[in-house]
Amino acid sequence: MSKKKELAIITMSEATNHLFKEQLTEVLKDKVNIVGYVINDLEEVVQVDLILSTNSLNGKVNKYVSKDSEVVFARRSLDISSLEKLIKISTGKQVLLVNNTKLAAQETETILKEAGIDHIELILSYPGKEVDDEIKLAITPEEVEYVPEGVEQIIDIGSRVLDLTTIVEVLIKLNLLDEKANLLVSKHIRQLVKLNKELDTNIKKVEKANKMLETVINHVHDGIIYINKREEVEVFNQMAEDFFEIKAEDVINKNVVDKVPNTKLHQVLRTGLEDINALQNVGDKKIVTTRVLVKQDEAIIGALATFKDITEVKKLEQNLRKKLKDKGHIAKYRFNDIIGESEAINKAIKKAKNLAKSESTILIQGESGTGKELFAQAIHNYSNRAEASFVAINCAAIPESLLESELFGYEDGAFTGAKKGGRPGVFEQAHTGTIFLDEIGDMPLNIQTRLLRVLQEKEVMRIGATKVAPIDIRVIAATNKDLKRLINENKFREDLYYRLNVLPLEIPNLNNRREDIPLLINFFLQRFNREDLVITKGTMSKLYNYNWEGNIRELENCVEYITQTCNNKVRLDALPPYLKNNHRINDGDLDELEKIKVDLKELGDIIEYKLILNELYLAKQLDEHIGRREIAKSAKINEVQLSSQMVRSRLKKLEKQGLVKIGRGRQGTEITDKGIQILKKLNS
Numbered sequence: 001m002s003k004k005k006e007l008a009i010i011t012m013s014e015a016t017n018h019l020f021k022e023q024l025t026e027v028l029k030d031k032v033n034i035v036g037y038v039i040n041d042l043e044e045v046v047q048v049d050l051i052l053s054t055n056s057l058n059g060k061v062n063k064y065v066s067k068d069s070e071v072v073f074a075r076r077s078l079d080i081s082s083l084e085k086l087i088k089i090s091t092g093k094q095v096l097l098v099n100n101t102k103l104a105a106q107e108t109e110t111i112l113k114e115a116g117i118d119h120i121e122l123i124l125s126y127p128g129k130e131v132d133d134e135i136k137l138a139i140t141p142e143e144v145e146y147v148p149e150g151v152e153q154i155i156d157i158g159s160r161v162l163d164l165t166t167i168v169e170v171l172i173k174l175n176l177l178d179e180k181a182n183l184l185v186s187k188h189i190r191q192l193v194k195l196n197k198e199l200d201t202n203i204k205k206v207e208k209a210n211k212m213l214e215t216v217i218n219h220v221h222d223g224i225i226y227i228n229k230r231e232e233v234e235v236f237n238q239m240a241e242d243f244f245e246i247k248a249e250d251v252i253n254k255n256v257v258d259k260v261p262n263t264k265l266h267q268v269l270r271t272g273l274e275d276i277n278a279l280q281n282v283g284d285k286k287i288v289t290t291r292v293l294v295k296q297d298e299a300i301i302g303a304l305a306t307f308k309d310i311t312e313v314k315k316l317e318q319n320l321r322k323k324l325k326d327k328g329h330i331a332k333y334r335f336n337d338i339i340g341e342s343e344a345i346n347k348a349i350k351k352a353k354n355l356a357k358s359e360s361t362i363l364i365q366g367e368s369g370t371g372k373e374l375f376a377q378a379i380h381n382y383s384n385r386a387e388a389s390f391v392a393i394n395c396a397a398i399p400e401s402l403l404e405s406e407l408f409g410y411e412d413g414a415f416t417g418a419k420k421g422g423r424p425g426v427f428e429q430a431h432t433g434t435i436f437l438d439e440i441g442d443m444p445l446n447i448q449t450r451l452l453r454v455l456q457e458k459e460v461m462r463i464g465a466t467k468v469a470p471i472d473i474r475v476i477a478a479t480n481k482d483l484k485r486l487i488n489e490n491k492f493r494e495d496l497y498y499r500l501n502v503l504p505l506e507i508p509n510l511n512n513r514r515e516d517i518p519l520l521i522n523f524f525l526q527r528f529n530r531e532d533l534v535i536t537k538g539t540m541s542k543l544y545n546y547n548w549e550g551n552i553r554e555l556e557n558c559v560e561y562i563t564q565t566c567n568n569k570v571r572l573d574a575l576p577p578y579l580k581n582n583h584r585i586n587d588g589d590l591d592e593l594e595k596i597k598v599d600l601k602e603l604g605d606i607i608e609y610k611l612i613l614n615e616l617y618l619a620k621q622l623d624e625h626i627g628r629r630e631i632a633k634s635a636k637i638n639e640v641q642l643s644s645q646m647v648r649s650r651l652k653k654l655e656k657q658g659l660v661k662i663g664r665g666r667q668g669t670e671i672t673d674k675g676i677q678i679l680k681k682l683n684s
């Protein structure tokens with residue numbers, strides 16, 4: 001039996017020696033005697049067939065080698081499975097590569113690079129080398145003891161094993177290749193295949209994620225541009241291509257400043273100042289854009305811009321408004337459209353504007369035709385919900401049998417004749433907007449109960465449904481009925497009244513703001529395109545004094561009648577018959593001040609009367625007399641056009657109402673107690 005071959009392993013450390021021995025024993029089994037030496041322990045030449053040592057001992061090991069022994073210097077590799085941990089480190093990060101010597105560190109670096117680890121910046125670290133103490137992550141092949149202090153995370157990639165070529169060389173040198181080669185190579189190939197499979201799965205996963213990301217990026221309706229730290233474009237999606245009319249392939253990896261017009265993205269990188277929803281002009285287009293820094297582990301790695309073409313946004317908005325308009329779900333009136341300069345209407349407008357800004361339910365009360373719906377629309381347009389829908393429903397105009405389904409909607413098959421697929425009610429249609437419930441006093445009691453639930457729960461259940469849908473609406477209700485009276489008659493639920501009457505708003509009737517009548521007449525004449533019509537004084541006086549029970553709607557109808565029947569002058573006989581015959585102003589309906597005002601206005605302006613009464617009052621307080629001429633003088637000073645003749649005629653009118661007493665000769669005229677009372681009312 002031939003003598004067993006002998007192999008000596010000479011290394012610098014015990015650990016490496018042990019590792020090599022283990023690896024070679026697995027291959028050589030008992031065919032070879034393996035002895036290990038740590039170089040520092042060696043004193044004499046080693047007599048063996050072959051010596052295996054490491055590159056770092058090249059030059060040192062020779063003195064222990066006999067003439068007939070050969071030396072193989074080990075080439076080393078890493079355990080492939082440890083690489084996976086490195087792939088996960090973020091790109092561009094600085095990492096210490098720690099080994100016991102410079103050479104070992106260089107070798108490990110080469111091994112890592114060859115294995116494809118090139119996305120991180122490796123800083124070699126070994127005893128005696130100064131490294132930046134800001135670097136907190138270290139990689140080491142089982143040489144943890146050399147990792148500098150201050151490093152917070154260590155990735156141990158395991159020791160560097162003998163690579164296949166070294167093992168084959170050892171086998172050749174020992175003349176054992178024939179027997180072992182196949183076994184060895186197949187084991188290595190198995191390992192490689194396993195690694196490849198793992199890598200392949202990883203690559204596929206990454207590819208899949210990338211593909212998905214690309215699809216998403218290209219399908220969003222916003223333009224997206226991403227540049228890296230070097231200001232090179234890395235992402236330029238489909239919308240960006242369409243907007244700039246530039247192909248992505250022409251800009252990718254190119255400098256953004258050179259390729260994308262008007263870009264400000266590089267400035268975000270340079271200054272660190274981000275823009276959120278900024279408006280920007282690009283050529284003749286307008287965009288809203290957001291530009292932000294992109295960070296990874298606190299370090300800035302690039303900048304991202306997303307933008308939307310505003311013309312597109314405007315179109316979408318217009319489309320939406322058109323759709324709402326087509327459905328009638330739009331409020332067209334604003335406060336500016338409410339005609340009137342009287343104190344009463346101005347007060348109502350001021351209050352309505354205040355109420356508009358709150359979110360609570362508003363109850364508008366006022367006689368029929370006073371403009372309650374006009375106010376409801378103006379409130380909606382003045383509120384934060386102006387862009388959303390305004391859905392109006394007249395509770396009196398819809399038959400009771402239909403009202404419930406109109407309000408709450410119904411599910412498919414809820415009743416015979418129900419539309420397939422069901423239908424949303426006005427509450428759902430008004431979602432995020434305002435619902436206007438006109439003539440709420442006419443709502444049947446059973447529907448009032450359902451409405452109360454909707455208002456309390458803020459959710460609606462369609463007829464025949466089992467699920468509720470949450471709704472976000474603002475309710476404006478209106479009525480011309482006395483709801484308190486209806487409550488007493490058990491026709492209106494008291495709890496619903498209090499739910500609705502959170503913010504009450506009273507719209508004045510026309511008889512209480514007669515001074516707006518001429519304005520309104522002119523407005524309606526314009527609307528009917530009949531500004532050419534001249535209304536005679538007598539006719540105007542008639543219209544002024546008429547008892548407008550139907551309020552503005554009645555006045556509007558009256559003006560329409562005139563426009564149909566008159567050519568140029570509107571005389572008394574041109575008025576609608578009902579207006580000519582009866583409906584004279586009902587004295588009992590007007591309070592005293594109104595009656596007096598109406599009478600006085602037949603001749604001159606209230607301002608003139610106020611001035612005259614004021615002068616008389618002043619004289620009375622000073623215990624003096626004042627004549628027509630002096631009153632006319634004061635009028636001039638106050639820029640009121642009144643001759644002493646005019647003062648005379650007006651004083652007569654005032655006397656008829658018992659407001660003044662005209663004295664004879666130098667006695668002059670005196671204001672009466674009633675006159676003082678009325679003057680105070682006029683001045684308030």
Ligand SMILES: Nc1ncnc2c1ncn2[C@@H]1O[C@H](COP(=O)(O)OP(=O)(O)OP(=O)(O)O)[C@@H](O)[C@H]1O
Nearest residue numbers: 337338339367368369370371372373374480552553
């Ligand atoms: N101040 C105003 N200025 C101009 N037009 C007005 C004004 N007020 C009301 N109108 C017009 O009068 C008509 C009646 O108004 P609206 O329908 O708003 O009244 P309403 O109080 O809701 O009536 P109803 O109680 O009968 O439902 C409408 O044609 C409206 O355009």
